[in-house]
Amino acid sequence: MAGANRARPWPTTSTQIAAVVGDPIDHSLSPLLHNAAFHAMGLDWAYGAFQVGAEDATSVVAAFRTLGLGGLSVTMPLKAGIAAAVDELTPIAAAIGAVNTVMWRGDQVVGDSTDGRGFLDALADEGFVVEGRRCVILGAGGAARALAHALGSAAAADVALVARDPNKARAAAGVAGQCGRVGDDDAVRNADLVVNATPLGMAANDELPVDPLLFSGSQLVCDLVYSPPVTPLLAAARDRGATAMNGLSMLIHQAAAQIRAWTGQEPPLDVMSAAAVSTVSSRH
Numbered sequence: 001m002a003g004a005n006r007a008r009p010w011p012t013t014s015t016q017i018a019a020v021v022g023d024p025i026d027h028s029l030s031p032l033l034h035n036a037a038f039h040a041m042g043l044d045w046a047y048g049a050f051q052v053g054a055e056d057a058t059s060v061v062a063a064f065r066t067l068g069l070g071g072l073s074v075t076m077p078l079k080a081g082i083a084a085a086v087d088e089l090t091p092i093a094a095a096i097g098a099v100n101t102v103m104w105r106g107d108q109v110v111g112d113s114t115d116g117r118g119f120l121d122a123l124a125d126e127g128f129v130v131e132g133r134r135c136v137i138l139g140a141g142g143a144a145r146a147l148a149h150a151l152g153s154a155a156a157a158d159v160a161l162v163a164r165d166p167n168k169a170r171a172a173a174g175v176a177g178q179c180g181r182v183g184d185d186d187a188v189r190n191a192d193l194v195v196n197a198t199p200l201g202m203a204a205n206d207e208l209p210v211d212p213l214l215f216s217g218s219q220l221v222c223d224l225v226y227s228p229p230v231t232p233l234l235a236a237a238r239d240r241g242a243t244a245m246n247g248l249s250m251l252i253h254q255a256a257a258q259i260r261a262w263t264g265q266e267p268p269l270d271v272m273s274a275a276a277v278s279t280v281s282s283r284h
């Protein structure tokens, strides 16, 4: 196993190559997470990163096919473009119109999305049961649509989308099914779960995506942003007595789901988590 025992030169001609594609890509934790998992699993896989813009989605899928890559992770701004370029979409990827995972099914190149699954796994780790609960998603982009689909599929009572563009909020709410709707301040006030699915909180002087005075002690407030580990939104939520969860657990779980899809094997979540936590902490 060249991946596990590197006494001999590695990678070799039989090493399976996977990578993340997107722009920007230099701060991505995906190579760290996947390589830590592959190494611990003793798999002869290596994972890299390529900076690619939205205009090159079709070329990325062609390269995946020509080079016979093992798998691809897809991030902004390529998720919709790759969805349009693959041979087939899984039902989830088709419902949300976005792909974060490219894999083989026979000789077909298939696009999937593991973001929603990763989020539900992160909620389960936190002991949060979605069924029958009132949920608010802030934002209406790719991640918001993945979450809307996941929460709707997990039988949430209500999935309210709050976004600066009401038309986008309405479209994303439709992905949640019957329980989806456009939300407002009252939806946030009455929610069991509030999730920030906008990038607000990544930059030091970002405004908050919602008024934290709407939060209360019975709520779980999640931020998909994980760097910094405690965003201003999460700090404000804690001040109001709410439980706070950042996006790191989702990131690990969506990566783990990709490894299952590519290799059919169970990745070591503890190894991936330790690698991610130490790197994020060292950056702040």
Ligand code: NAP
Binding pocket: 076, 115, 118, 139, 140, 141, 142, 143, 144, 163, 164, 165, 168, 197, 198, 199, 200, 202, 224, 225, 226, 247, 248, 250, 251, 252, 254
């Ligand atoms: P996206 O498709 O670009 O959507 C971003 C959403 O945020 C859109 O609704 C956008 O509104 C809104 N938005 C952007 N800037 C805003 C502002 N200044 N004020 C109010 N709303 C604003 O991005 P995405 O892929 O959904 O990702 C969203 C966030 O989730 C990013 O921070 C990403 O890193 C994070 N994420 C984390 C994970 C994880 O595993 N933890 C996974 C996926 C994504 P408009 O459409 O009006 O521009």
